[in-house]
Amino acid sequence: MANIKLTIEYEGTNYIGWQKQNKGNSIQGEIEKAIKLVTGENINLIGSGRTDSGVHAKGQVANFITKSKIPEDKFKFALNSKLPRDIAIVDSEKVNENFHARYDALGKRYKYLIYNSQIRSPLYRNFAYHLSYPLDYGEMENAIKFLIGTHDFTSFMASNSNVKSTIRTINDVSLYKKEDLIVFSIEGNGFLYNMVRIIVGTLVDVGRGKIKSSSVPYIISSKNREVSGPTAPPQGLYLEKVYY
Amino acid sequence: MANIKLTIEYEGTNYIGWQKQNKGNSIQGEIEKAIKLVTGENINLIGSGRTDSGVHAKGQVANFITKSKIPEDKFKFALNSKLPRDIAIVDSEKVNENFHARYDALGKRYKYLIYNSQIRSPLYRNFAYHLSYPLDYGEMENAIKFLIGTHDFTSFMASNSNVKSTIRTINDVSLYKKEDLIVFSIEGNGFLYNMVRIIVGTLVDVGRGKIKSSSVPYIISSKNREVSGPTAPPQGLYLEKVYY
Numbered sequence: 281m282a283n284i285k286l287t288i289e290y291e292g293t294n295y296i297g298w299q300k301q302n303k304g305n306s307i308q309g310e311i312e313k314a315i316k317l318v319t320g321e322n323i324n325l326i327g328s329g330r331t332d333s334g335v336h337a338k339g340q341v342a343n344f345i346t347k348s349k350i351p352e353d354k355f356k357f358a359l360n361s362k363l364p365r366d367i368a369i370v371d372s373e374k375v376n377e378n379f380h381a382r383y384d385a386l387g388k389r390y391k392y393l394i395y396n397s398q399i400r401s402p403l404y405r406n407f408a409y410h411l412s413y414p415l416d417y418g419e420m421e422n423a424i425k426f427l428i429g430t431h432d433f434t435s436f437m438a439s440n441s442n443v444k445s446t447i448r449t450i451n452d453v454s455l456y457k458k459e460d461l462i463v464f465s466i467e468g469n470g471f472l473y474n475m476v477r478i479i480v481g482t483l484v485d486v487g488r489g490k491i492k493s494s495s496v497p498y499i500i501s502s503k504n505r506e507v508s509g510p511t512a513p514p515q516g517l518y519l520e521k522v523y524y
Numbered sequence: 525m526a527n528i529k530l531t532i533e534y535e536g537t538n539y540i541g542w543q544k545q546n547k548g549n550s551i552q553g554e555i556e557k558a559i560k561l562v563t564g565e566n567i568n569l570i571g572s573g574r575t576d577s578g579v580h581a582k583g584q585v586a587n588f589i590t591k592s593k594i595p596e597d598k599f600k601f602a603l604n605s606k607l608p609r610d611i612a613i614v615d616s617e618k619v620n621e622n623f624h625a626r627y628d629a630l631g632k633r634y635k636y637l638i639y640n641s642q643i644r645s646p647l648y649r650n651f652a653y654h655l656s657y658p659l660d661y662g663e664m665e666n667a668i669k670f671l672i673g674t675h676d677f678t679s680f681m682a683s684n685s686n687v688k689s690t691i692r693t694i695n696d697v698s699l700y701k702k703e704d705l706i707v708f709s710i711e712g713n714g715f716l717y718n719m720v721r722i723i724v725g726t727l728v729d730v731g732r733g734k735i736k737s738s739s740v741p742y743i744i745s746s747k748n749r750e751v752s753g754p755t756a757p758p759q760g761l762y763l764e765k766v767y768y
Contacts (some may be wrong), residue, residue, distance in 0.1 A: 289645060291646045291647055291649075356643065360644065365649045371643075399600065399614045400609075402609065403582070405609045405610065
């Protein structure tokens with residue numbers, strides 16, 4: 281028996297999301313099908329967490345237990361030959377039998393792309409959130425620093441969520457601008473459901489002047505989803521890395 | 525009567541190319557359809573030049589003559605509301621009645637993306653040429669400088685082409701590397717059919733050691749398509765700008 285850890289890149293546009301569901305194609309389902317083709321086994325692939333439909337990943341992590349004798353680093357080539365073009369295994373390695381992609385994750389890094397230009401971009405249509413109005417980039421920069429630290433992020437959690445704890449620690453945030461793109465990066469020990477997208481939606485409200493950057497500490501401390509901004513759309517979001 | 529110049533961005537993946545043909549959807553055809561919806565006119569859209577299926581554009585230029593009274597800068601919004609999501613008019617302006625997008629073009633700039641990594645990239649699958657073997661980047665840098673200047677580029681022209689002159693002037697070339705991407709840019713007064721893609725195919729042969737960088741002057745002077753490299757695939761190519 282071997283416990284194989286996969287690092288996965290995908291474009292989420294054409295999937296219902298990471299997780300298998302009754303209808304529609306999922307990333308998890310496609311990879312499980314490829315593993316079945318390669319090993320003959322019906323395995324249960326454990327992901328580090330779900331991503332929604334339209335969300336992309338450069339470094340999603342998953343693991344599975346197999347009896348296959350395929351060498352650990354050969355799994356990526358074997359699986360890639362069976363996977364659709366919008367999913368690829370970028371790394372495969374044997375890990376300790378107890379390794380669990382979800383329970384053992386110590387942190388994650390996400391990236392979010394905003395395409396800020398009067399005209400929508402065909403090239404970025406599935407890869408960034410298009411905003412046609414001007415954004416006050418300086419105000420957005422002022423806002424992000426308040427996210428750093430350990431906070432109750434209830435204000436940035438989808439209101440129908442149900443979790444044990446809403447406290448998370450954000451270690452690092454950054455914002456940079458390159459031509460028409462604004463790139464937001466965030467790293468923390470965990471993220472609530474839709475947390476990054478609600479943070480981005482709030483930052484956009486800051487950028488357009490609906491919310492002052494100085495109000496962000498109040499938004500956090502109010503623990504109220506109704507005072508933060510809208511949920512930014514999925515296509516701008518990338519799961520960059522999972523830390524173990 | 526007004527002569528309207530359009531600057532166009534598109535993803536070429538789902539089209540047979542710029543030019544209208546009997547079968548399949550073309551960029552030109554889609555824009556002509558949008559103009560018909562907006563103005564009621566059956567116009568003939570003149571592009572700066574063709575792009576092949578799968579080739580993208582950030583700055584394709586085209587013009588058309590219209591009787592419509594729509595203000596020049598409003599055309600982009602009117603057309604964008606009718607165009608598919610993978611085509612957008614990024615600028616529209618009224619130009620001199622004699623302006624002709626093809627005849628008046630003084631030069632063009634193209635970009636070509638190579639994704640150089642052992643594993644294919646789902647996110648770049650339609651946006652870069654994937655090469656899994658290592659490339660000698662220094663040798664590729666040495667090779668590109670020989671392209672500068674006025675040369676007969678017959679060696680870099682699709683062999684079934686038929687043009688008056690095969691002499692073109694290249695003003696600028698550059699190569700840079702960013703993580704797994706190699707970005708090639710080239711600017712000149714004109715390009716023969718498939719010229720950029722054959723140049724890239726030749727550079728890749730230089731990078732993999734099949735051709736020495738010092739042989740590039742010989743390849744140019746031999747005026748023989750058989751001594752240059754293969755035609756690199758379309759999805760890495762972007763028409764960046766047309767100069768007038």
